[in-house]
Every structure is written in structure tokens, then in C-alpha cells.
């Protein structure tokens with residue numbers, strides 16, 4: 312397995328590259344899958360709560376899929392809501408993200424769900440406010456299963472399922488107030504593992520993917536801020552206007568090679584300007600605003616769904 316180093320920094324918690332760590336881990340755990348129920352992936356859904364997750368507008372996305380496509384790419388996967396929703400239509404998927412701990416968690420769900428569930432059971436038994444901050448402070452874990460269990464435990468028990476890191480890349484979201492956080496999700500982890508058998512999981516920048524003609528790529532980047540309270544930061548690096556421009560250039564390049572592309576973003580003049588009418592179809596949809604530090608900022612907002620094929 313080769314590992315391409317991402318171009319920009321990301322929160323690193325491994326002493327070795329992502330690929331190498333997982334390869335070593337997979338070699339130790341010779342049973343590639345440990346599934347003990349016949350779910351066939353039925354009912355699998357995102358196992359992390361993710362800011363900007365697409366569950367709430369999933370039908371809008373499904374209604375705009377290309378009629379046919381070969382492989383599926385989701386290069387800003389987050390919780391990968393669209394992948395889970397349309398998994399029965401997918402032969403081979405490539406899921407990637409710049410968040411290393413998230414990519415490790417997906418890989419562990421795929422490779423070793425039972426070991427992960429065991430650790431989640433331990434976290435669930437010990438869960439308390441004090442325990443949360445003890446686990447949150449474990450920034451230097453090296454075992455991928457430990458990293459994945461910590462990631463899911465914190466995601467389920469932190470404030471609003473947010474993912475936020477400080478300048479050193481350390482997760483710093485305070486504990487949330489959920490009375491009954493669904494930490495273990497045994498059935499869903501097993502079903503997700505089954506579904507992820509058809510996915511290659513990578514840790515890299517969105518423009519490191521290499522889709523072929525007729526492959527389908529869904530880009531769901533951090534949104535261009537519609538106002539000063541918008542959430543755009545999923546790693547210690549911000550997703551700047553330069554990154555939005557780079558994404559638009561990359562998508563245009565993919566369009567030239569016959570790749571089918573769909574993108575989500577906020578409805579701002581800046582984003583509309585990046586996607587010219589002679590290539591891109593732009594639809595406006597209404598989405599609930601989930602992440603906002605101001606309560607009065609909650610409500611519906613316009614978002615853009617941009618495709619290079621007719622829908």
C-alpha cells in the first residue's frame with residue numbers, strides 16, 4: 312500500500328503514515344472481516360454525527376444522481392451520508408478525507424468492527440464527564456482501534472457531535488449534554504463494515520483522486536461562508552477561497568475527462584461565479600442550518616447543488 316502525503320497539514324496522531332499503520336494492523340489481525348451477522352450492509356447509516364452531514368438533504372442529492380455511473384468517489388467524505396444512502400447502487404467506492412482520525416475510523420470499521428465494538432463497550436461502561444476529558448486528552452494513541460474507538464466515543468458524547476481542533480490539531484470540543492448517547496451502535500457498525508468492504512478508504516486532499524470517464528464524484532467540501540458565523544473548519548487548516556477555487560479548477564478538469572461530477576456548496580455570489588453556466592447546472596435547494604453558534608441563525612438556508620450532467 313502506498314501513501315501519498317497530503318499537501319497541507321492535518322492533525323497527526325500516528326508516528327507512521329496512515330497506510331503503513333493500517334497495513335501493520337491488518338497483518339496482525341489476519342481475519343479481514345469479523346462479521347457475525349448477515350446484514351449484507353442492510354440498514355447501514357453514518358456512524359458519526361458530522362457537521363455539514365448530508366442526511367437532511369439526502370433526497371435532494373439522490374434525485375440528482377447521474378442515471379448510470381461506474382465507480383463512486385466521495386473525496387470530502389465526513390460521515391459519508393450519500394455513500395451509505397446509495398450503497399446498493401455502488402460497485403466500488405473511493406472514500407477519502409483530510410481528517411486522519413476520521414479516515415482511520417472508517418478503515419477500522421471496515422477491517423475490524425468487533426475489536427472496535429469491544430472498545431466502544433468499555434468506553435460506554437466508563438462514560439462520565441471526568442472520563443470524557445481523560446479520553447479527550449489522549450492525543451498520541453498509536454493503535455488504530457484505540458484511535459477509532461476514541462474518535463467515535465468523543466463524537467457521540469461531545470457538544471453537538473462537532474469536530475474542532477486547536478492550532479496543534481488537538482480535538483477541543485467540550486462534553487455535550489446528551490443523556491443517552493448511542494456510543495456502541497453495534498448493529499450499525501457491523502452493517503457499515505459490510506458495506507465498506509466495497510470501499511477504498513484514503514487520507515488525502517480532495518484533488519488526489521484519479522477517477523476515470525463515467526465515474527461519479529460527489530464533492531461536499533466545507534462550505535464557503537455565507538456569513539461570519541458559518542462553520543468551515545474541520546481540521547486545523549481552514550478551507551479558504553483559494554481552496555474553493557482549486558476545487559472548481561479540479562472539477563472542471565474532471566469534467567473534461569468525462570467524469571460525472573456533483574458538488575454541494577453554499578449559495579454565495581463567490582461560489583456561483585466559480586461554476587460557469589456553459590459547463591455547470593446550478594440548482595438551489597433549501598437546507599436546515601445545523602451548525603451555528605447563534606441560536607437565531609438556525610432555520611432554513613439556500614444551498615447550491617451543482618452538476619455537469621442534466622438532471
Ligand SMILES: C[S@@+](CC[C@H](N)C(=O)[O-])C[C@H]1O[C@@H](n2cnc3c(N)ncnc32)[C@H](O)[C@@H]1O
Nearest residue numbers: 363364365387389390391392409516517531545
Ligand atoms: C461538509 S463535510 C462533508 C460531510 C459529508 N458529506 C457527510 O455526509 O457527512 C466536509 C468534509 O471535507 C473535509 N475536508 C476539508 N478540507 C479538505 C481537503 N482539503 N481535502 C479533502 N477533504 C477535506 C472535512 O474534513 C470534512 O469531513
